[in-house]
Amino acid sequence: MSVYTPAEVVEETGFSLDTLRYYEKIGLLERVERNAAGQRRFSEEDVGWLGMIRCLRDTGMPIAMLLRFAELVRGGDDTIPDRIRLLEEHDRQVQAQIANLAERQNYIHRKISYYRSVL
């Protein structure tokens, strides 16, 4: 069971130290362990959870929904069906984003082609 210093977690997750503190403050990260001096010592589990956060944030999930998800995770195994529903819902959002981007990209391609044609 290894333990991570703040600097290591910054390195691993790509979140800034301020962001990690912010996530803890708003309750997205459950009260992180501290050493004698009061400095954070992140667990393997914390880092894993941050990986999940990274994924969901990067796919556009708002903090508020992440908080709901975090609540569910804390709620124990009974909440697994709810977690599945939440992720499926988000998955549909992601799918829609991809589809939308692809469509817009087409428009951009057509525009570029047009510009090329008038050169």
Added chain:
Amino acid sequence: MSVYTPAEVVEETGFSLDTLRYYEKIGLLERVERNAAGQRRFSEEDVGWLGMIRCLRDTGMPIAMLLRFAELVRGGDDTIPDRIRLLEEHDRQVQAQIANLAERQNYIHRKISYYRSVL
């Protein structure tokens, strides 16, 4: 050469009236025509340009880059190569976004599968 009232443009483009005014204020939309009473009357061209804005905004282009693009468009045909470069650059961004989303989506799918497996 038809002309559009603000309400019609809101309807057509999906931008709010406030957003249209904002775009004009910051120079993203060139000074829009007015009727005798000082009310906006958008041209076909304005609406077309708003379509372009819609596309670029929805693919994540920041306002600042849109302003650069708008400058180029105003700069006349000599700027077409620059416009192509700008759009190609943006296109790469869009491509990266799509790839990133697809990868993250995989992670989400795996998580959902995992949750299903432990039910």
Added chain:
DNA sequence: CGTTGACCTGGAGTGCGCTCCAGGTGAAAG
């Protein structure tokens, strides 16, 4: 002609998600 409703302006306010700062403590390197 009156009333309703679309529209106008300048400027302030909002929401999100961080990011920065001042002022401090403790630990580790030379």
Added chain:
DNA sequence: CTTTCACCTGGAGCGCACTCCAGGTCAACG
């Protein structure tokens, strides 16, 4: 030992892209 460095806290500030508001003007319908 001392200096440097990582880290701490609470709270203020920021950047982006709108969004809202007060207080007003016109216009069009019945």
